[in-house]
Amino acid sequence: MKNLQLLILSVLFGFQSFAQVVVESQVSASDYPEAPDVMQKDSVLTVHGHTRKDPYFWMRLTDEQKLTKQPDEQTKNVLHYLEAENAYTDIVMADTEALQEQLFNEIVGRIKQTDESVPYFKNGYWYYTRYEEGKEYPIYARKKGSLEAKEEVLIDANKRAKGHDYYAVNGLEVSPDNKILAFGEDTLSRRVYHIQFMNLETGELLPDKLENTTGGGAWANDNKTYFYTTKNKVSLLSEKIFRHTLGKAHSEDQLVYEEKDPSFYIGVGKSKSDEYIMIYTGSTLTSDFHILRADDPNGKFRQFTPREEGLEYSIDHYEDKFYVVTNLDAKNFRLMETPENSTSKENWKEVIPHRENILLESIEVFDNYLVVNERGNALTQMRIIDQNSKEEHYLQFEEPAYVAFFSVNPEFETSKLRYIYSSYTTPVSTIEYDMETREKETLKVQEVVGGHDPNEYVNERFFAEARDGAQVPVTVVYKKTTEKSAATPLLLYAYGSYGSSMDPYFNSARLSLLDRGFIFATAHVRGGQDMGRQWYEDGKMFKKKNTFYDFIDVADHLIQNNYTSPEHLYAQGGSAGGLLMGAVVNMAPEKFNGVIAGVPFVDVISTMMDETIPLTTNEFDEWGNPKNKESYDYMLSYSPYDNVAEQEYPHLLVTTGLFDSQVQYWEPAKWVAKLRDKKTDDHLLLLHTNMEAGHGGASGRFERYKETALEYAFLLKLEGRVE
Missing domain, CATH: 3.40.50.1820 (Alpha/Beta hydrolase fold, catalytic domain)
Incomplete structure (x- = not known):
């Protein structure tokens, strides 16, 4: 009835x-x-x-x-x-x-069943990923010199996944001479990978197989030396960096770094310049790098600057120097530079100073331009600096809530910046911006099969006041025909840990709720970094309860402003966001009709x-x-x-x-x-x-x-x- x-x-x-x-x-x-x-x-x-x-x-x-x-x-x-x-x-x-x-x-x-990523050019090849209709996994491929050239399939994950209930491939790295592919595979879903090597000229797998790894690694410039990370077999923590020489037994691999402090993650990669192998080690609050010339694979890694508790930084090599993004005397980080042969922190010189209300998240380096990814007022921004004239400008974005971040930019000598743009109403778009002419070209927009009109939906951003007076950002999306009322179902989502910002990405799956009259909202609670570094610090350790209080107070704001009611309010979070769900249902169970953890x-x-x-x-x-x-x-x-x-x-x-x-x-x-x-x-x-x-x-x-x-x-x- x-x-x-x-x-x-x-x-x-x-x-x-x-x-x-x-x-x-x-x-x-x-x-x-x-x-x-x-x-x-x-x-x-x-x-x-x-x-x-x-x-x-x-x-x-x-x-x-x-x-x-x-x-x-x-x-x-x-x-x-x-x-x-x-x-x-x-x-x-x-x-x-x-x-x-x-x-x-x-x-x-x-x-879109048959789909392809935007190709990017690196070391003489165009690289891309594509999907075929009805298949679950990607195909990784490349073309030499031109997009009209014959396709070379690197990895067809559909074929390699056969016989496995779970399959993941990661860390695809091609040797500098373009002849050998290294890749990691996990068939158990424990994030423990074995690394294999493929001869790209013959398609044959080499006998080398590296077990118990994180999956990724870095090639030295001799095309035969490969650095990789192994895990502790009990805790699964990344623990050691090894040097492997193709053709030699796995047991002969040389240990080049071991992290003794179990509170640190480690990994190894290569600089954009291809001139350095870089070992990264880091805990929640401390960073540490060790570097080695990629032309000297048997050399000894040197520490970038002595490890110092509370000092966080990341590095990018360019010409004869390193750029350093750091929190040294800068809660929201600042940009420094240092000569490549004198990298300890006493040699760092300021390029971009610290700002109280702007978080400096990352940089992208080009020969004539420096691009800075910033976050202010819970929105990402891109600041473009001419390295010669020092003139600068910001990219302009029109929506009230959105996300923009760097795409793949492997080349130095170009004026073209590729970035990703999206919002709760705008599908993920890959855009190429000419930093000289300031013209934009949209290279790809995520296709929503069956059609999607962003104008049929409302994308809102407002602030809800928490019990201690903090202004918590809230992003909301709903269909224009959906009326806000006490009878309207609303799903409230949050995460709130590790300084992870919950940016408003488009999600085509979410349309199934929005088109059925649901409102979807994200509470950018403390514990994330949406409002800068202090926002994160105010939601961790002995201030962790702020994360839970913020979520509850946002729920109250939505109810009081007639977006929904407790009878139709739902909450969702995963992992550390699942902790948030568990705390909230203990503290304020009466606010929600249902919760997904x-x-x-x-x-x-x-x-x-x-x-x-x-x-x-x-x-x-x-x-x-x-x-x-x-x-x-x-x-x-x-x-x-x-x-x-x-x-x-x-x-x-x-x-x-x-x-x-x-x-x-x-x-x-x-x-x-x-x-x-x-x-x-x-x-x-x-x-x-x-x-x-x-x-x-x-x-x-x-x-x-x-x-x-x-x-x-x-x-x-x-x-x-x-x-």
Whole structure:
């Protein structure tokens, strides 16, 4: 009867107005079979004289346990529980199967099946990536000298993915003489790659195979020496840099750098000038570089400047100097330069000074121009400086909220800058800007199959006042025919960690919600870097709760300004954004009708106490080290898993991957189990585990959208919109 009434309303009021008349969802967990039960087995965890009892600590499995063909009793119990939760989710969502298929077909139908990236020119070749109709993976190719030349396929990932449930390729690097391709492959979704080498003249793989790597690396200029990074086999942290010589055994590779501090990530690459091999090491708050002439592959790396706690910088080589983007006496960073043979910080000279309200994010160097990517007032900007005359100007962008950043610019001797532009209404566009004539040419606009008119949608940017007076940027998009009201469904998204700014990119999948009358909003909460470096520092460590308060206060602003109401307000976040979701539903569950938490980092204390877990030691400067009592007490006060209470919660959909190395599957699994035990409401609580994937979900350009379809169907189900 209810669906019939809704159908009549949709006919009377029209498709877009339909969302405005839908009554509060009456979906209840009691309408379905009982949810899976899982045994409790208390583990007593005592730190700083404080004891926690964790009834689900036993759910932790090693990779060996997950992959074994002869599982022990613990493994059987965990896998059985996860499979039971998946089956339960299928039962509850069974009435949305047709809707999920419809959504998936819509989303995939907007993607141009046969597509190609904008080619870029490097070292005599045009490089590009293309997709073929119906295929999940990219084909990497090049053409010599001219785009009319014969195509050379470097890697057809579709062929190499055969026989694997998951496949990812990265770090494609061609040797300076254009004859050898190095590439990394991951077939387990743990972000652990093996590197192989292909003879591009014959198409044959060389016998060299490098195991347990990050996937990428750098060629020396002799065309036979390759530098790469390996991982700690337990923590999966990048740990060592090796020198490999083609034709020699992997076991003979020479260690050239080892990072002793487990709070640092490391990697190796090559300068744009191709003159230096550069080892990068960095923690949350400290940077360190070691450099070596690419013409001297057997030489010794030298430290760019002595490591100094709190000193962050990045480097770009040009002619006889290095440019240095640094926070040295500059919270929002400034630009320095230094002679290439005298690189310690006492030799750095200022090029662009620090500014209080502008964050200097990165630079792109050309022979006659220097381009600076800046961020101010939660918007990206591009500042172009003539290196000879010192004249400068900014690129102009018209929309109230957008994102613009550098594309691939491998050449020095050109006046053409390539950049990417997008907004919530404008598809991703590759633009070439002539810095001399100041003319723009659009090289490619992401095609939305079936058509997309940006003028049919509204792109808004405003500020919401947080409880401490901070002005939090909010970006909103909706269809012009969607009326803002208490009955309008709105999905609020945020991340808020690691200084990662949530720029307003176009997402064609999102049209399936917008065209059904949803409003989509992003809260640019503290913990990101949207408003500069201070914005990040005010949302981490002992100020982490600002991230949660900002999100709640933005929700209040949207409700008070009649964009929606608690009965139709939804929230979504993933990974550290999943932590945000977990904290918010503990603190203000009454604000939201439903929440989607993707691969959520919710067991903060237990994870940050265990240094064998990937990422833990690297992130003490982000969250704190719970071995310090003050940090322990503060983290414990918001850790979602530890603060699950006997109270009502919104409807919840939680997703994870069994092989996730970033946020281990047991965090969301334990959280869901504890919520089931504690919550006092009759709302849905669903856990969906991808049993083959990791942190990024399924591989392939189409398969991943099945999870998107599930998430959208969950929201529409709560809105009474199962069609």
